[in-house]
Every structure is written in C-alpha cells, then in structure tokens.
Amino acid sequence: xxxxxxxxxxxxxxxxxxxxxxxxxxxxxxxxxxxxxxxxxxxxxxxxxxxxxxxxxxxxxxxxxxxxxxxxxxxxxxxxxxxxxxxxxxxxxxxxxxxxxxxxxxxxxxxxxxxxxxxxxxxxxxxxxxxxxxxxxxxxxxxxxxxxxxxxxxxxxxxxxxxxxxxxxxxxxxxxxxxxxxxxxxxxxxxxxxxxxxxxxxxxxxxxxxxxxxxxxxxxxxxxxxxxxxxxxxxxxxxxxxxxxxxxxxxxxxxxxxxxxxxxxxxxxxxxxxxxxxxxxxxxxxxxxxxxxxxxxxxxxxxxxxxxxxxxxxxxxxxxxxxxxxxxxxxxxxxxxxxxxxxxxxxxxxxxxxxxxxxxxxxxxxxxxxxxxxxxxxxxxxxxxxxxxxxxxxxxxxxxxxxxxxxxxxxxxxxxxxxxxxxxxxxxxxxxxxxxxxxxxxxxxxxxxxxxxxxxxxxxxxxxxxxxxxxxxxxxxxxxxxxxxxxxxxxxxxxxxxxxxxxxxxxxxxxxxxxxxxxxxxxxxxxxxxxxxxxxxxxxxxxxxxxxxxxxxxxxxxxxxxxxxxxxxxxxxxxxxxxxxxxxxxxxxxxxxxxxxxxxxxxxxxxxxxxxxxxxxxxxxxxxxxxxxx
Amino acid sequence: xxxxxxxxxxxxxxxxxxxxxxxxxxxxxxxxxxxxxxxxxxxxxxxxxxxxxxxxxxxxxxxxxxxxxxxxxxxxxxxxxxxxxxxxxxxxxxxxxxxxxxxxxxxxxxxxxxxxxxxxxxxxxxxxxxxxxxxxxxxxxxxxxxxxxxxxxxxxxxxxxxxxxxxxxxxxxxxxxxxxxxxxxxxxxxxxxxxxxxxxxxxxxxxxxxxxxxxxxxxxxxxxxxxxxxxxxxxxxx
Numbered sequence: 023x024x025x026x027x028x029x030x031x032x033x034x035x036x037x038x039x040x041x042x043x044x045x046x047x048x049x050x051x052x053x054x055x056x057x058x059x060x061x062x063x064x065x066x067x068x069x070x071x072x073x074x075x076x077x078x079x080x081x082x083x084x085x086x087x088x089x090x091x092x093x094x095x096x097x098x099x100x101x102x103x104x105x106x107x108x109x110x111x112x113x114x115x116x117x118x119x120x121x122x123x124x125x126x127x128x129x130x131x132x133x134x135x136x137x138x139x140x141x142x143x144x145x146x147x148x149x150x151x152x153x154x155x156x157x158x159x160x161x162x163x164x165x166x167x168x169x170x171x172x173x174x175x176x177x178x179x180x181x182x183x184x185x186x187x188x189x190x191x192x193x194x195x196x197x198x199x200x201x202x203x204x205x206x207x208x209x210x211x212x213x214x215x216x217x218x219x220x221x222x223x224x225x226x227x228x229x230x231x232x233x234x235x236x237x238x239x240x241x242x243x244x245x246x247x248x249x250x251x252x253x254x255x256x257x258x259x260x261x262x263x264x265x266x267x268x269x270x271x272x273x274x275x276x277x278x279x280x281x282x283x284x285x286x287x288x289x290x291x292x293x294x295x296x297x298x299x300x301x302x303x304x305x306x307x308x309x310x311x312x313x314x315x316x317x318x319x320x321x322x323x324x325x326x327x328x329x330x331x332x333x334x335x336x337x338x339x340x341x342x343x344x345x346x347x348x349x350x351x352x353x354x355x356x357x358x359x360x361x362x363x364x365x366x367x368x369x370x371x372x373x374x375x376x377x378x379x380x381x382x383x384x385x386x387x388x389x390x391x392x393x394x395x396x397x398x399x400x401x402x403x404x405x406x407x408x409x410x411x412x413x414x415x416x417x418x419x420x421x422x423x424x425x426x427x428x429x430x431x432x433x434x435x436x437x438x439x440x441x442x443x444x445x446x447x448x449x450x451x452x453x454x455x456x457x458x459x460x461x462x463x464x465x466x467x468x469x470x471x472x473x474x475x476x477x478x479x480x481x482x483x484x485x486x487x488x489x490x491x492x493x494x495x496x497x498x499x500x501x502x503x504x505x506x507x508x509x510x511x512x513x514x515x516x517x518x519x520x521x522x523x524x525x526x527x528x529x530x531x532x533x534x535x536x537x538x539x540x541x542x543x544x545x546x547x548x549x550x551x552x553x554x555x556x557x558x559x560x561x562x563x564x565x566x567x568x569x570x571x572x573x574x575x576x577x578x579x580x581x582x583x584x585x586x587x588x589x590x591x592x593x594x595x596x597x598x599x600x601x602x603x604x605x606x607x608x609x610x611x612x613x614x615x616x617x618x619x620x621x622x623x624x625x626x627x628x629x630x631x632x633x634x635x636x637x638x639x640x641x642x643x644x645x646x647x648x649x650x651x652x
Numbered sequence: 653x654x655x656x657x658x659x660x661x662x663x664x665x666x667x668x669x670x671x672x673x674x675x676x677x678x679x680x681x682x683x684x685x686x687x688x689x690x691x692x693x694x695x696x697x698x699x700x701x702x703x704x705x706x707x708x709x710x711x712x713x714x715x716x717x718x719x720x721x722x723x724x725x726x727x728x729x730x731x732x733x734x735x736x737x738x739x740x741x742x743x744x745x746x747x748x749x750x751x752x753x754x755x756x757x758x759x760x761x762x763x764x765x766x767x768x769x770x771x772x773x774x775x776x777x778x779x780x781x782x783x784x785x786x787x788x789x790x791x792x793x794x795x796x797x798x799x800x801x802x803x804x805x806x807x808x809x810x811x812x813x814x815x816x817x818x819x820x821x822x823x824x825x826x827x828x829x830x831x832x833x834x835x836x837x838x839x840x841x842x843x844x845x846x847x848x849x850x851x852x853x854x855x856x857x858x859x860x861x862x863x864x865x866x867x868x869x870x871x872x873x874x875x876x877x878x879x880x881x882x883x884x885x886x887x888x889x890x
Contacts, residue, residue, distance in 0.1 A: 132673040199682060205676040209667040235680055239688035246829070247695070256818050256825035258695070264704045264822050273691060548665045592664065641847075 048596035050134035051542055053308045055141050056119035057438055060144055060431075064110040064509065069152070070104035071505060073097045075498055078462070082495035084483035091406035094479035095162035096181070102165030103185065106285065107192050108148045110419065113427050114288035115140075115196075118203055118227050120434060124533035124540065125213025125221040127549045132205035134594045135643060136198055140165035142604030143169075143195035150612055154181065156333035161185030165475070166278065167248070169259035169270040174252045180472030183252065183618050186245045187611045192239045194607065195243075200234040203227060212532075217440050218312070221307060221531045221554075225312050229319045235647030236323070237280035242275035253617045256481050268333060275326035283322045285419060286386075287315060289426025290357060293379040296360055296429050299529040300376040301368025304555055307360045314353035314360075331399045332406040340399040347397035351390065359389055373527075378429035381456055382422055389417030392467070407477075410470025416463040428455070431512070436526050440538045441519030451508035458500030465490035465497075530555035542593060543586040591648045606636035678867045682874050685837075689878050692833055693885060695821050696826040706734040707814060711889050722890075736822075739887050740807070747803030748883050751838075755798030755876045758869045763791035765865045768858045776817045787852050791809035793872065794845040798840055799835075804835050827886065844868050882886060 024096050049055060080086040089097065115174040119137065123130055131137050159180040163172040172182045207228045211220070220228075248270070249257035257263035261272055298305045305311060327335060327343040334344075343580075359382045370376070392414040396402045405411055428451075435443045469490035474481065481487055525534035532549055535557055553559050586593045613628035667673065700740030711720040714729035725733060764786035767773045774783035782788065808828070811817075818828040848868060851857060857865065 046764045132677065201677045201680045204680045205673050208676050209669055209671065211668045212665075215668075235684040236687050239684050243688060243691035243695070246833075250818070250825070250829060254818060256829070257822050258829075262704075264699075266698070266702075269695065269698065275696075276691075291789045474861050591707070613807055 042524030043062050048598045050138050050594045052123050052131050055137055056116045058141050059112050059116035063109050066108035066126055069102055069385055070109055073101040076232035078495040079317045080500045081491050085480055091479045092490035096160040099161045099164050110142055110285045110423050117430050122206055122224055125224045125533050126215050129544050131202050133202045135597050135600045136202050139604050140195045140199040142601045146608035147191035154184035170267055173259050183615055184246050190245050191608055191611050193242055196234050197238050200231040203231045211553055212549050219554050222294040223291035226315055227285045229315050230287045233280045233284045235321050237277045240273055245546045271330050279326040279333035280322045289423045293382050293426045296375050296379040296433050297364045299527050300371045301365045303368040311360055314356045317353040331402045334419035343374050344397050344399050374452050375429045375432035377452045378425050381426040385421030407475055409466040409474045410468035413463050413466035421459050436522030436538045439516045441515055442522050443515045447507055447511040451504050454500050458497045458504055461497030462494045465493040487544035530558040541583050543591045546589055594648045599639050602639040606632045672863050678870050689767050692830045696830050699822040699826045701822045705821050707738050707816045709739045710737050735815050735883045741887055745886050747800050750796050751800040751879055754793050755873055757789050757792040761786055762865050762869050763855045764789055766859055766862045786857055790845055790849040795844050798843040807880055841872050841875055
C-alpha cells in the first residue's frame with residue numbers, strides 16, 4: 023500500500039456521534055468492542071488479583087487469621103472463576119475482535135450487532151457474578167463446582183446459584199462470539215487470503231472458536247442438571263436416588279479440558295505474531311504451527327479424565343487418558359521448538375512485547391513439563407490436590423496465557439490507541455511481574471511435593487511449608503508492583519504515548535498497513551493478498567527495523583482520513599438493541615434466584631416479564647436492517 | 653499486497669465462499685447444538701436402568717415389593733401399587749410421524765419460496781397452485797410442529813398421571829429434561845416459522861428471501877433428526 027511508507031499521523035473525520043457514552047453503548051464497531059473487552063477484562067484482572075492477594079496474605083504464615091474458612095472458600099472460587107471467565111477469555115476476545123477482521127482484510131465481523139451482544143452479555147454476566155459478594159454469598163464450591171458438594175444438600179445458600187447462573191450467562195456470550203468469528207474467518211477473507219496465508223493469530227483464534235462452540239454446550243447441560251437439581255428437585259446428582267457423582271466430573275472436564283486450550287491458544291497466537299516481528303524472520307514452520315494447533319485442539323477433547331485419576335476409574339481408562347495426555351506434549355513441544363527456531367539467527371529486538379513473548383516460551387515449558395508429570399497416573403496420585411498442581415496450572419496460565427496476553431497488549435496497544443506504550447515503564451512491568459510470578463509459583467512445586475493440600479485456609483507450623491509459603495506471598499508483592507506499573511502505563515500512554523504511525527514495529531501482516539487506530543471501515547481498499555507476510559514483500563526485508571518511527575512526532579500536522587461515506591463504504595448503523603437483549607437475558611437468568619428463596623410465583627412472573635422484554639427487543643433487532651438502504 | 657491501485661469498492665466485497673454469512677453461522681450453530689443434545693442423550697443412556705425406584709420406561713413395577721417385570725403385570729401386587737411401563741410407543745410413533753411430515757412441508761415451503769414468480773413450475777391445475785403457495789406450506793410446517801408439541805404435552809401429562817414426574821427418579825429427571833429440551837427447540841422453531849409466515853403475509857417472500865427460509869429449514873430438519881435419534885435410543889431400544 024502506498025501510504026505505508028510515510029505513515030502520517032491523522033485525525034478521524036469525526037462527528038458528534040463518534041464520541042460520548044451513547045456512542046459506546048450503541049457501538050457495533052469491532053475495534054471499539056475490542057476496547058470495551060480490553061478495559062473490562064483488565065478491571066476484572068485487578069479484582070481477581072486482589073482476591074489472590076488476600077489468599078496469599080492468609081497463607082503467608084502458619085495459622086493465618088486474615089479471613090475465615092468460608093471467606094477463603096469464596097476467595098479461591100471467585101479468584102479462579104474470575105481469572106478464567108472474566109479475564110483470560112475476554113482479554114483473548116479483545117484481541118479476536120481487534121485482530122481477526124484486520125488480519126484477514128475485512129471491514130468488520132460477520133455479525134456486528136451479535137458482536138456487541140456478546141460483549142454486553144459478558145459485562146452483565148460478570149457484574150451478576152460479583153453481585154454475590156454484596157449479598158454475602160459469593161460462590162464457594164471451587165471453579166470446578168464438584169457435586170455433590172454443590173448440590174442443595176451441602177450448599178444451602180445462594181453461593182452456588184450465583185455461580186451456576188453466572189456461568190450460564192457467560193456461556194451465551196462465548197458461544198455467540200464463537201459463531202460470529204467462525205463465520206467471519208470462513209467468509210470474510212480478502213481476495214488471496216487463503217487459509218494457509220492467514221496470520222497465525224487468526225489461525226489460533228479460529229481453532230479456539232471451534233473449541234468454544236463444541237465445549238460450551240457440554241457445561242451448559244452440566245449446569246442445567248445442577249440448576250434443575252437445586253431448583254426443581256431432580257435427581258441428576260442425587261446419590262441416594264442412584265445418581266452418579268462422576269457424571270458432573272465427566273461433563274465438567276469434557277468442557278474443562280478444551281477450556282484450558284481456549285485459554286492458551288490465543289496467547290500462543292499472539293506470541294507467534296510477536297516473535298517473527300522482533301526477530302525479523304518469518305515464523306519457522308508455519309504449516310506445522312497450524313497443524314500442531316489443530317492437533318492440540320483435537321486431542322484436547324480426548325484427555326478430560328486425566329483430571330479424575332484419583333477417583334479410581336480403573337487401569338484401562340487411566341492408561342488411555344494418560345497416553346493421550348502425553349501425546350499432547352508432542353504438538354506443544356513442536357510449537358516451543360518452532361518459536362526457538364524463529365528466533366535462531368534472527369535480528370532480535372528486546373522490546374517489552376518480545377520479553378513477554380520469550381517468557382511465555384520459557385515458562386510455559388516448565389508448566390508443560392509438570393503437566394506431563396501429572397499425565398502419569400501413579401505420579402498424579404501423589405500430586406492430586408496438592409500445591410504442585412497449583413504450581414503447574416499457574417505456570418501455564420499466568421506464566422503462559424497472561425504473559426502472552428501482556429505481550430499482545432504491548433504489541434497491539436498502538437493499533438488500539440494510535441500510541442505506543444512507554445518502554446521504560448514496560449520494562450519495569452515486565453521484570454517485576456517476571457520475578458513475582460516465579461517467586462510466587464515456583465516454591466509451590468516444593469510445598470506441593472512436601473504434601474501441602476490445595477484449598478486449605480490454614481496450616482500448622484512445623485511441616486516444612488513455612489519458607490515456601492512465605493516466598494510465594496512475597497512474590498505476590500512483586501506481581502502487584504509490576505501490574506500497578508503496567509496499568510499506569512496503559513492508562514497514561516493512551517494520551518501521552520509516542521504517536522505510533524501505521525506500523526511502529528516493522529511488522530509483516532495486514533493490520534499494520536492501515537492507520538492506528540484504524541478508521542471505522544478499516545480498509546479503504548480491500549487488499550489483495552499474495553503471501554503470508556504482505557508487508558515484508560513490499561518493504562525490503564533487510565531494511566533497518568521500523569524506519570518510519572524515527573520520523574514520527576506528535577507535532578507532525580495531522581492529515582484527515584476520508585470518511586466511509588466519502589469512500590462509498592456501507593457501514594452498519596449503531597444499535598442499542600443488543601444491549602437490551604443482553605440486559606433482559608441476564609435479568610431473566612437472575613430472576614431464577616427467587617426460586618431458591620421459595621418465591622416461585624415471583625420467579626415465574628419475573629421470568630415471563632423479562633422473557634417477553636427479551637423477545638420484543640430481539641424482534642426489534644432482527645427486523646431492523648443492519649445498514650441503510652444503498 | 654501486490655495490487656495497490658485497486659478501485660475503491662463501493663458496497664460489500666463478495667464473501668469468500670460465495671455463501672451468505674447466515675448460512676455459515678447456522679451450520680456452526682448446529683454443530684454446537686449437536687454437542688448439547690449429545691450431552692443430554694448420553695446422560696439419559698448412562699442413567700438408563702439405574703433408577704432406584706420406578707416407574708420404569710419399559711417394565712411393569714410394583715411399588716410395594718419393588719419387583720419389576722418386562723413381560724406383563726406383576727401377579728399379587730396390591731391394588732394401586734402397580735405401575736405400567738411409562739413409554740407408549742404407538743402414541744409416540746404417531747407424533748414422530750407428524751414431525752417427519754413437517755420436514756416434508758418445510759421442503760415444499762422452501763421450494764415454493766425459491767420458485768416464486770416462475771409460472772407453472774409446479775405443474776398445471778389446482779395441484780400445481782397448491783404447491784406454489786409458500787404461505788400454505790409454512791403454515792403446514794408450523795401446524796405440524798405445533799401438533800407434535802400437543803402430543804408431547806399429552807404425553808407429559810399422562811406420564812405424570814401414571815406416576816412419573818421430573819422428581820420421581822433418574823429416569824424421570826433425564827427423560828423429561830432431554831425431551832423437554834427438544835420440545836423447547838421445536839417451540840422456538842414454530843415461532844420462527846410463524847414469524848416467516850407473518851412476513852410472507854405482509855410483503856410476500858420471494859427468491860430473494862430464500863435464504864431466510866433456507867436457514868430456518870436447516871434448523872427445522874436438524875431438530876427433526878435429533879428427534880429420530882431420541883425416538884430410537886429412548887423409545888425403541890429397550
């Protein structure tokens with residue numbers, strides 16, 4: 023593209039309609055929805071982090087007295103639920119929203135209003151889940167909610183009701199987004215953007231959507247059974263009636279293990295974008311990276327029972343699930359090696375994004391190896407329910423997913439805002455977070471191997487756990503410092519950061535060919551794609567890294583971009599209806615809480631009212647055309 | 653990007669596959685729904701024969717002695733303690749037939765919409781004119797779907813009268829949940845068809861709207877296929 027070389031700063035040909043609260047409530051622009059996802063999920067990251075910090079404060083010394091046992095149960099349940107469903111998934115969704123259309127050369131997603139709906143459902147669902155804190159019964163059954171602990175007999179208060187209804191609501195958001203992104207990627211690729219030319223992030227996002235649409239229905243049904251048991255007195259998890267407590271575990275982990283890959287594959291995709299750019303080399307073994315992603319996802323559906331070795335499924339089942347689990351290490355290992363080979367012999371630039379990305383490669387390997395240790399049933403029987411497992415999944419989720427997502431934030435922040443994040447603050451963010459994560463989670467391997475069980479709120483001195491717990495808690499201090507600096511950076515740079523230009527990094531993919539932030543129509547011309555790294559084909563591949571950044575300064579006179587109207591590009595109209603549908607749906611689910619309080623008639627009335635409102639808004643939405651006639 | 657001078661595209665660029673977005677999305681949705689019903693059906697099959705007490709789907713049950721019999725009424729069971737097998741295959745065969753016929757009507761509705769405006773495509777005479785009426789076939793599909801729901805309502809009430817509720821035992825819980833979810837899907841489908849019918853009455857559906865009917869037909873046939881699986885696995889196989 024001719025404009026790429028000069029990369030001028032520009033102003034939007036904006037109008038009143040483009041700013042203000044109303045524009046955010048009615049937006050159907052994938053980039054703004056991405057920004058909403060980003061902001062909301064980072065907020066919940068702080069909340070989830072606060073919950074974790076209190077947990078670590080309680081466990082810092084033997085016989086901690088910071089919180090009660092009940093509070094501790096609520097804290098670890100909500101920490102897990104928040105970090106998985108309210109942070110890592112929606113933070114990934116922020117990148118799906120921003121990047122999928124930009125990377126495939128599209129002007130929006132396939133269903134812009136459905137996209138807005140997904141976000142609002144996520145927002146209202148997350149609020150509903152956390153309202154439980156204020157009524158004094160936050161979920162307390164663990165993020166996995168094992169029955170019969172979560173059945174009415176053992177959990178009489180509202181805690182579990184908030185959890186199961188909240189998850190049900192959030193599931194709708196993920197499923198709607200899944201159908202939307204699958205359609206977008208299948209059907210909206212620019213001419214020449216063949217599947218095997220798609221940027222690797224879009225590939226991983228594509229695979230993740232299949233995991234979402236196939237895994238979420240299973241937990242939906244598991245939760246429906248739980249709801250029916252708790253609300254209507256059915257017998258699905260009633261042992262006295264012949265119900266099998268393992269039914270929940272099977273259904274939950276058939277969802278739960280693919281969920282693990284839903285959490286990590288987007289981060290893998292981001293890292294696969296960051297490493298080539300800052301190594302100035304194409305990704306090593308692109309097709310193998312794609313196939314290994316598919317293989318991870320495929321095998322991910324066949325390993326769920328490795329979460330259940332301790333329940334005694336018998337040697338055959340244990341062996342089969344042990345072997346399939348170990349098999350997943352092969353495609354994952356292939357990815358690790360390909361990332362290393364991408365960097366090998368490259369011109370490395372250690373930007374903050376690159377540091378986070380390399381850290382994922384290094385630390386995920388640790389988590390991956392401890393994962394293979396659990397894959398062996400005899401070893402797992404020793405490790406089940408100890409802090410060793412906690413160490414394992416925090417190495418893959420914090421040192422893996424979160425590092426990758428932070429790499430993505432540093433790398434794509436210019437595309438979101440038009441400005442770069444401060445690299446010096448970024449470096450502080452990175453190093454403090456890096457030290458904190460390792461100091462927190464590495465000692466957990468040892469406290470776990472010394473026998474410290476998970477989910478205990480208090481422990482006696484003299485069992486050899488003191489030092490490790492103290493180290494873990496000190497580590498959290500470093501993480502907090504790092505995150506505070508990072509968030510200060512995110513907040514400050516949106517106004518005062520260096521102006522980025524189209525392509526501050528010398529990156530190869532389509533999203534960097536257009537202004538930052540992109541105009542609402544993204545591409546004035548639909549690009550024609552002839553290779554995997556279109557921008558590196560235009561620019562000389564051996565040029566100095568990012569030459570255009572030196573000439574950029576905020577003082578440069580802004581250039582006005584043409585509007586969609588001037589270009590004759592039809593744009594979807596803003597709409598408030600997705601927000602209403604999402605709101606009424608959330609209220610409809612929330613009304614079911616009244617059943618627990620034996621106010622069945624009230625619940626019925628409320629459900630009917632909100633269902634009617636929901637249907638009316640839905641018809642209003644579906645019968646209003648997306649765009650004006652043209 | 654070799655071509656930097658492409659003309660500005662007014663309007664929308666064509667889709668990659670040439671298909672409408674909604675067609676791709678409905679298939680993704682159906683894939684997801686498969687997992688939903690797979691979970692429900694699996695649960696039913698896992699719990700089959702594991703209820704501690706009756707009534708049972710295919711066996712007679714005596715509440716007083718907890719005895720069961722697959723062949724006929726249990727002798728010397730006190731009056732009022734004997735429960736019939738719950739599932740009534742002849743009645744459900746009729747409702748299955750009704751639902752299958754609704755799929756046929758759906759196919760005819762889609763054909764009528766796709767060919768609207770082509771004179772005499774369905775042959776001569778009143779028979780041809782009947783075939784050409786999209787309103788008739790949309791209405792027929794909706795009525796047959798509603799007929800299936802009436803059968804289901806009858807079935808549910810009679811089961812409750814025979815002593816089986818959703819709370820009674822594992823069979824009751826898993827049976828009513830599975831078939832109830834299917835019934836909810838049929839209900840959504842009937843509402844969808846009636847909406848299409850309303851649009852057809854208001855402004856007429858023609859070949860340009862064929863996609864609207866096409867995706868509803870995909871959904872409808874899917875719900876139908878799920879019923880065939882349920883009818884076979886729940887009712888016919890003992």
